[in-house]
Amino acid sequence: MKRWLAAVTLGLALSDVAHAAIDTYEFANDAERARFRELTQELRCPKCQNQDIADSNAPIATDLRREIYRMLGEGKDNQQILDFMVARYGDFVLYKPALTSKTAVLWFGPFALLLGGLVLIGVIVGRRRRTPQAAGSDTLSVEERQRLDTLLDKTKDD
Structure with a gap:
């Protein structure tokens, strides 16, 4: 019974991992793969906001990666791709806005x-x-000193 419960718990815990998006894109060369990686790390996921689209599993991040792959296939340069994304999603999509x-x-x-x-x-x-500090503000006048002395003498006598 314990083994069955552990297997079910493990299966439920791993079910989210099984649904994680895994992109499988084929590139013509390593330079194009590097450009894809660089672009996906420069763009912020509009849904996650603290992740780049390379690390995000949000559906919109998947769409953005697919769009970048398509534009790379069309021969667009990095700046054209970034300009397209900024025009579509605003400056927020850039991690380092201009x-x-x-x-x-x-x-x-x-x-x-x-x-x-x-x-x-x-x-x-x-x-x-x-x-300026008032001159002699912390010193007592003659009358105040006499009054203080009389009060102190009364407390010594008691």
Whole structure:
């Protein structure tokens, strides 16, 4: 009974692996295979968002790989294929989007925030250094000292 239960559990666990997409494309030469691999690693899966289409098993990633293979067969160069994908899915499909007016915030935003934070810290520190401490603000006047002495003497007597 235990063996049967273990076999069923193992079979269910491996059933997802059996459905994983395995692309079998035949290329004319190794250079074309390398181009295919490079292109599929440069493009982000629109569904997974954190995987390139080479590693994704999503149906859309399979379609994109098939489309890249088709375009390679038509003799298109890498830039034409990337331009097609960007036109179809937007700049998001690229892991390294080009520097344009639309993507400038993505490229320079973190540095601008860091620089702004450093400037803010510098202003705060500079103001604290320039603000003069009131002369003698931590010393007591003669009347305050006498009152303190009398209060301390009362506590010693008790």
